[in-house]
Amino acid sequence: MEDGSEKGFAALVERWREPIQRLCARMVGDWHVGEDLAQDVFTQLYLSRSTFRGESSLSTFVWRIAVNRCRNELRRASRSVVELPGDEAIEEPASASAAPDMAVVGAERQQIVRDALQRLPEHLRVVVVLRHYEDLKCREVAEVLDIPEGTVKSRMAEALTRLARMLPDPAEPPSRGERQSEGR
């Protein structure tokens, strides 16, 4: 892409199409809207290819444009995220107890995860999507979002804690003896 050639841009699209579509889809909660957003991202990438100076890595540049496009879309669509209440009023998680059929249980759990992710505030969701689903290191997430690495980690901790409240109750935790063996 640096040389602005169509061949290079085509290679970039081929390399980044699926990750960007995944990111956009998870950010807005709709796979088809995610595809449309990804096309916008590549259009914007093509138009702004001359502004890429190599000060950051190409991947950071691409992720950043995609994240900004998703933010604009969320703002435009006024998709207000339902904030979790405080610790004193934790919302009841969806029950996973009444689904004996494993396939149904799997689909339900998948839907529960997607719903929970959409209920996170945008600034927490983007950290989860980049770190967990796109497997960026916290340092790389920090570069994409242009925030300190410590902030990325604290947001990730907050996001995981909120998700833990939203998701169904876990099985009984292991005993101290099991933990001791795990610790060793």
Next chain:
Amino acid sequence: MEHPARETLVSYLYDELDGSASEDVRHHIAECDACHAEIEGWRRVVEFLGEDQAPSMRSRPAVGLWRAAQIAAAALIVFATGLVIGWSSRHDAQALNQAVAGLREELGSSVRNSVIRSLEPELARRIDARVAERVPEVVSAQLEGTLPGAVDAQVQQARSEVEGILRDGYARDVRRLANYTIHAADQRTNASLVAFAEAFNASRLEDRQALIDWLRRAEQDRADELQIVRQDMTALAALTGDELTRTRQQIARLIAYAAPSEGAGEPSYRSHDAQKGQ
């Protein structure tokens, strides 16, 4: 070991700590119920998150083909049902032909749509490439003709807006400064008037006291002078009395001196005194 920071726990969870730090956190978690509960909750979340697998991102064509397959299957069922119905009801080939035509039309439509959908990405890529190739030239050629005038107009408009803003701001500043100056001048004037009034009162009191002192001194001087005059008058009276006494005695002596030569050709003062006395 103190509780590790939550940021550290996140790094531990995603295996971003180096060996020794990771080992320290592992030991701590094994001993600390709170940190263990937190990290276990997070692990459960990570496990849940892993269950949300993204569908293949070439999903639209795939979805289209799947949809076409669904339609085709439905059409086959309809077709088979039609055959059964047709045979069972001994209707002629007309119903069968209609069913086949409908099926053919529906299958053709779905296949055509599927092909269009599958071609969409390549078509879009070619259109993008064509646009990228041609649009900059056309746009730049058009802009070269209209851009200077448009830029000048924009600059002129921006300048007038800025001037207006500056003018308003300047007038507002001047008014504010004038108000401030007047207020400050009023304050200084009031302070000066108060100081003048105080000084005037002080001066008036001082003058009054000085006048009173002067009057007292004048009265004292007058009293002193009266005393002196009285003494002088007393002295004068005394002197006058003495002089009268001496004069009278002198006259008496003169009379006494004139008496023996009375009738002897000496001037007589007695008759004169007698005449004066008469």
